[in-house]
Amino acid sequence: MAGARDGGPRTIRLFVEAPLAAGATVALASGQAHYLRNVMRQAPGDRIRLFNGRDGEWEGAIETLAPSRAGIRLGARLAPQPPATDLRLLFAPLKSERTRFVVEKATELGVGAIQPVFTRYGQTRRVNVERLHAHAIEAAEQCGRLDVPSIMPPCPLTDALADWPPERRLLVCDPEAERSVAESLADAPAGILVGPEGGFAPDERRLLADHPATVPARLGPRILRAETAVAAALACWQALAGDWR
Amino acid sequence: MAGARDGGPRTIRLFVEAPLAAGATVALASGQAHYLRNVMRQAPGDRIRLFNGRDGEWEGAIETLAPSRAGIRLGARLAPQPPATDLRLLFAPLKSERTRFVVEKATELGVGAIQPVFTRYGQTRRVNVERLHAHAIEAAEQCGRLDVPSIMPPCPLTDALADWPPERRLLVCDPEAERSVAESLADAPAGILVGPEGGFAPDERRLLADHPATVPARLGPRILRAETAVAAALACWQALAGDWR
Structure with missing residues (x-):
């Protein structure tokens, strides 16, 4: 919303089911690979963020990007997992x-x-x-x-x-x-x-x-x-x- | 929203520009006549409510209903006009x-x-x-x-x-x-x-x-x-x- 991005490009954030840990490579589902490649026009080397609801938020770099699969190499953890909202x-x-x-x-x-x-x-x-x-x-x-x-x-x-x-x-x-x-x-x-x-x-x-x-x-x-x-x-x-x- | 109507049919409320006063007949625009006749399946004699942003809320009965025009005979005023919201x-x-x-x-x-x-x-x-x-x-x-x-x-x-x-x-x-x-x-x-x-x-x-x-x-x-x-x-x-x- 207002002010959050200050006009800059949006950081791409994707939810995955896989565990997230430093140095791991995460395989994306084909819908996410399509989204990165054809919708967001990303290329190998570009950086995105991943979260899975358990391990916090991670920075990752696109390692491989084919029409129906992609691999993300995880870098640093950007934020720990906060406690779940009880509402x-x-x-x-x-x-x-x-x-x-x-x-x-x-x-x-x-x-x-x-x-x-x-x-x-x-x-x-x-x-x-x-x-x-x-x-x-x-x-x-x-x-x-x-x-x-x-x-x-x-x-x-x-x-x-x-x-x-x-x-x-x-x-x-x-x-x-x-x-x-x-x-x-x-x-x-x-x-x-x-x-x-x-x-x-x-x-x-x-x-x-x-x-x-x-x-x-x-x-x-x-x-x-x-x-x-x-x-x-x-x-x-x-x-x-x-x-x- | 929840509970407001208790499962009964919705009261039809229409906004008009014309002044509203007891006993007056209000002519509706053709879009509203179409809505009453073809969308809401109303017929002469059916009751609706009118408001114009100035004179409160009025009950009215459909007097005439043609494909592109309708006349509403006003009955009682149901509520006075509240002060406008200053937000x-x-x-x-x-x-x-x-x-x-x-x-x-x-x-x-x-x-x-x-x-x-x-x-x-x-x-x-x-x-x-x-x-x-x-x-x-x-x-x-x-x-x-x-x-x-x-x-x-x-x-x-x-x-x-x-x-x-x-x-x-x-x-x-x-x-x-x-x-x-x-x-x-x-x-x-x-x-x-x-x-x-x-x-x-x-x-x-x-x-x-x-x-x-x-x-x-x-x-x-x-x-x-x-x-x-x-x-x-x-x-x-x-x-x-x-x-x-």
């Missing part, structure tokens, strides 16, 4: 482009895990976990994170609540809540639930009210789209209870 | 879809006016003000606002700063700022500036530092896309200094 997002899946947006923004805004939940009035029950994982990787590469949020298997809201530990506060974004989000955030919840734009069904509402972990919070007087509510609630959480302080 | 967003224009997103989210998040500003490292200098206005109207109709944010004519950042009143605090989203957004918001700024993803140029940086109204603020450790920074900064402002309290 979980639960959201009712949206149509494809808006779900992509949710995953992208949640990744930028520092969520540790993303859990799609099915509710009675949700827009869709179709969730492509592999694709969401790919969106999360891409967003992590761009925003400078050293890990990628997990995409949990989609499940009914009732199951997610049954499994939710009572000591982990769950902020429920709810236009009918009495407390504003800034008031509710004093509790430092470690989960945020954004329901479907159609709202929760009466039995879901009762379930949420009865659950010991839930804290309802209102995001102002206007009706937010679900993906706006996600970005807004996460930004407030980070600003008041998370790593933006 | 202004300045942003460096992005590619078309992301600029649309900025306008949509800024409208949902309660901005009063949107000012595109050109900076040295901006993505584009092409801004279609008419189209941005149309996006703002659509977002206002959906989010329940009773006004539509103004889209100001695009101008260079230098001009926007020269005209900016020194007593109106301008929060500058800046990854290099020392204070976090929550700390900076104690000043209750009435403007938010999100620069281009390429960052500000050195002379722009000096200009911002020297301006009496600017307050730099950091939005966490990750690199946010410009449109994420817009949504995040506005959410924090509303939560801590605006109408979400």
Whole structure:
């Protein structure tokens, strides 16, 4: 975002599964080789950065670059692996482009895990976990994170609540809540639930009210789209209870 | 968003330019007639809501509905016109879809006016003000606002700063700022500036530092896309200094 690059070219950062260690050579998948060669016009000798969610961030030089494979020779470690963010997002899946947006923004805004939940009035029950994982990787590469949020298997809201530990506060974004989000955030919840734009069904509402972990919070007087509510609630959480302080 | 409609059908809300008063009949533009008839499958007698940014929100019944024109008979006024929000967003224009997103989210998040500003490292200098206005109207109709944010004519950042009143605090989203957004918001700024993803140029940086109204603020450790920074900064402002309290 603003000021981060001061007009210079973006550093290329790639997520890999392989272990990272000084002097090692890492083989890239064919999609990444294609990206380096044909999209970013890189050549052997050019420098990129790698991270794998475990070993921190590493500088590497392109050693070999063929159309469908590439080898990166690792140099110095630039940063150690920070502790994982213990913030979980639960959201009712949206149509494809808006779900992509949710995953992208949640990744930028520092969520540790993303859990799609099915509710009675949700827009869709179709969730492509592999694709969401790919969106999360891409967003992590761009925003400078050293890990990628997990995409949990989609499940009914009732199951997610049954499994939710009572000591982990769950902020429920709810236009009918009495407390504003800034008031509710004093509790430092470690989960945020954004329901479907159609709202929760009466039995879901009762379930949420009865659950010991839930804290309802209102995001102002206007009706937010679900993906706006996600970005807004996460930004407030980070600003008041998370790593933006 | 979640819970607002409780699974029921959405109330159709349309923005019109015409004055609204009890008993009056309002003629709709042909695009709106088409929307009511062919998209929303409405018929004479069906009820919708109208607002014009001045006279509050009104209930109306469809009196006539032809392919390219419609007449709405006004009934009761449902809500008075609230005072306009005195929050202004300045942003460096992005590619078309992301600029649309900025306008949509800024409208949902309660901005009063949107000012595109050109900076040295901006993505584009092409801004279609008419189209941005149309996006703002659509977002206002959906989010329940009773006004539509103004889209100001695009101008260079230098001009926007020269005209900016020194007593109106301008929060500058800046990854290099020392204070976090929550700390900076104690000043209750009435403007938010999100620069281009390429960052500000050195002379722009000096200009911002020297301006009496600017307050730099950091939005966490990750690199946010410009449109994420817009949504995040506005959410924090509303939560801590605006109408979400």
